Amino acid sequence: MKDLLRKIRKTGRVAEDPPERPAESAPDALRELGGSVQLRHVDAGSCNGCEVEIASVFGPVYDAERYGARLVASPRHADALVVTGPVTRNMEMALRRTYEAVPAPKGVIALGDCARNCGVFAGAYGVVGAVRDVVPVDVEVPGCPPEPEAIVAALRGLTGR
Amino acid sequence: MSGSTTLAGTVGAAAQVVLVAAGSPLLVGVMRQVRARLEGRAGAGVLQPWRDLRKLLRKEAITPHGTGPVFRAAPLVLAATALVAAGVVPIATTESPLDGAADLFAVTALLALGTVALALAALDTATAFGGMGASREMTVLALVEPTILMSVFALSVPVGSTNLGAIVNSTLHEPQRVVSPVSLLAAVALAVVVIAETGRIPVDNPATHLELTMIHEAMVLEYAGPDLALVEWASAMRLTVLLGLVANLFAPWGIAGADSGWVALAALPLALAAFAAKVTLLGGALAAGEVFMAKLRMFRVPELLAGSFVLALLAVAASFFLA
Numbered sequence: 200m201k202d203l204l205r206k207i208r209k210t211g212r213v214a215e216d217p218p219e220r221p222a223e224s225a226p227d228a229l230r231e232l233g234g235s236v237q238l239r240h241v242d243a244g245s246c247n248g249c250e251v252e253i254a255s256v257f258g259p260v261y262d263a264e265r266y267g268a269r270l271v272a273s274p275r276h277a278d279a280l281v282v283t284g285p286v287t288r289n290m291e292m293a294l295r296r297t298y299e300a301v302p303a304p305k306g307v308i309a310l311g312d313c314a315r316n317c318g319v320f321a322g323a324y325g326v327v328g329a330v331r332d333v334v335p336v337d338v339e340v341p342g343c344p345p346e347p348e349a350i351v352a353a354l355r356g357l358t359g360r
Numbered sequence: 361m362s363g364s365t366t367l368a369g370t371v372g373a374a375a376q377v378v379l380v381a382a383g384s385p386l387l388v389g390v391m392r393q394v395r396a397r398l399e400g401r402a403g404a405g406v407l408q409p410w411r412d413l414r415k416l417l418r419k420e421a422i423t424p425h426g427t428g429p430v431f432r433a434a435p436l437v438l439a440a441t442a443l444v445a446a447g448v449v450p451i452a453t454t455e456s457p458l459d460g461a462a463d464l465f466a467v468t469a470l471l472a473l474g475t476v477a478l479a480l481a482a483l484d485t486a487t488a489f490g491g492m493g494a495s496r497e498m499t500v501l502a503l504v505e506p507t508i509l510m511s512v513f514a515l516s517v518p519v520g521s522t523n524l525g526a527i528v529n530s531t532l533h534e535p536q537r538v539v540s541p542v543s544l545l546a547a548v549a550l551a552v553v554v555i556a557e558t559g560r561i562p563v564d565n566p567a568t569h570l571e572l573t574m575i576h577e578a579m580v581l582e583y584a585g586p587d588l589a590l591v592e593w594a595s596a597m598r599l600t601v602l603l604g605l606v607a608n609l610f611a612p613w614g615i616a617g618a619d620s621g622w623v624a625l626a627a628l629p630l631a632l633a634a635f636a637a638k639v640t641l642l643g644g645a646l647a648a649g650e651v652f653m654a655k656l657r658m659f660r661v662p663e664l665l666a667g668s669f670v671l672a673l674l675a676v677a678a679s680f681f682l683a
C-alpha cells in the first residue's frame with residue numbers, strides 16, 4: 200500500500216491536456232443529451248485492433264470520461280452504440296437487437312474502416328456488410344484502427360464538451 | 361416553547377431531505393472525482409452524476425417484454441424508502457417530527473424494503489444476470505442486516521433506547537463514549553456493512569462492465585431512462601444516508617439538538633453544513649481507500665461480513681459487561 204501511495208504521488212496526473220473542442224457537432228437527435236453520453240460497445244466482428252484503441256481512449260492518458268462519455272454494461276443504459284468491425288453473419292441479429300434495446304434518442308458510432316466499409320474484410324464470406332447496412336449510423340470514425348485522438352474528437356462531438 | 365421546538369424539528373427534517381436529495385449525486389461525483397485524480401485522470405467533474413440524471417430523465421422509458429408491476433414499482437419503492445430514511449435518520453436534527461419512526465429497527469427495515477423491491481424487480485425481468493444479481497444481493501443483505509442491527513443495538517444499550525435520535529443525543533452529552541471499546545467495535549462493524557450495503561469495493565464494484573462480477577449493477581441492467589434515473593438517484597441517497605448515519609453515530613458534533621426556540625432554528629444551517637462536510641470527508645476517504653483495493657471474490661464476501669458480525673456481537677457483549 201505504501202508503494203502504491205508513493206507511485207501515485209510520483210506519477211501525478213497522466214491525463215493529457217484536452218485539445219481544442221472539435222468543431223463538428225452532434226446529430227440533432229442527440230443534442231439534448233446535455234454533456235452525458237453513455238456508450239455500449241458492440242464488437243460486430245472486428246480484429247480487436249479497434250478495441251485496443253477504445254481501451255486507451257478510456258484509459259488515464261486520453262480520459263474520455265472527463266468529457267462526459269462512459270462505457271456501460273447494458274444497451275438499456277446506453278445513448279449510443281460504438282460498433283467496431285464489419286458486421287458478420289453471426290453478429291447481424293445481435294447488433295440489430297442491441298440497437299432496438301437502446302432507449303430513444305439513440306445514435307450509432309461506426310468505429311474504424313471495417314465498420315464504415317468492411318475495410319480489409321470486404322467481400323469475405325462471413326461478412327454481411329458495413330454497419331450502415333444493418334443499423335442507421337450517425338457518426339463515422341475513419342482509420343485502421345482510428346487514433347485515440349480521432350475517437351475522442353468524435354465522442355466530444357456527441358457530448359458537446 | 362415546545363411548539364417552536366417542533367417547528368425547528370419540522371424545518372430540520374425537511375431541510376435534511378432536501379439536502380440529501382440534492383446533494384447525494386454530488387457526493388457520488390466527489391467520490392468519482394477523488395478516484396479519478398488518484399488514478400491520474402482528469403475526471404468528469406462533480407456535477408457529472410446530475411448531468412447523467414438529467415439526461416436519463418429526458419430519455420424514453422422502456423418496459424421490457426414480460427415484466428409486470430413489480431418491475432415498474434421497484435424504482436419508486438426504492439426512491440421512496442430512501443427519501444423517508446433521509447427524513448427520519450438524525451442528519452441535521454435529532455428532533456424530527458417523524459422521531460417515532462427514527463427507530464433503529466424501522467430504519468433498517470426501510471432500507472431493506474428498497475433492496476428487496478429491487479431484487480424482486482430483477483427476478484421479474486427473468487434474465488440470467490437479473491436472477492444472479494438478485495441472489496447475490498440477497499446473500500449480502502442477509503449478512504448485512506443482522507450486523508447493522510447488532511452494532512446499533514450495542515450503541516443503544518448504554519442509552520436505554522433504540523431511537524437513533526436518542527442515541528445521537530446521548531453521545532452529544534457524553535462525548536467520552538465515542539472512544540469506548542463498545543463504540544469502536546461497533547464503528548468498525550458498521551463501516552464494513554455500510555460498504556457492503558452500498559455496493560462499494562471490496563464487496564461490489566460500482567464501475568464494472570463485467571456482468572459476471574456484478575451485484576447491484578446486475579439487478580438494474582434492464583432499467584432505462586427515467587426508471588434508471590430513479591434507481592441511480594436512490595442508490596446515491598442510500599449511500600449518503602448510511603454514511604451520514606455512521607458519521608452522526610460516532611461524531612455527532614454540529615447536529616442541531618434539543619435546544620429550545622429560535623436557537624434550534626439558527627443551529628440548522630450549521631448542522632447542515634457540518635453534515636455535508638462530514639459525509640464528503642467520509643465519502644472521499646472511502647473513494648481513496650478503494651484505489652488501494654481489489655474487489656473480493658464473491659465467495660470471500662461472506663467471510664468479511666461474518667467477521668464484521670462477530671465484531672458487532674463483541675460490541676454488544678462489551679456494552680453489557682463494561683456498563
Ligand code: SF4
Pocket residue numbers: 244245246247248249283284285310311312313314318319342343344345
Ligand atoms: S478497422 Fe482495422 S483495427 Fe479496426 S477492426 Fe478493422 S482491421 Fe481491425
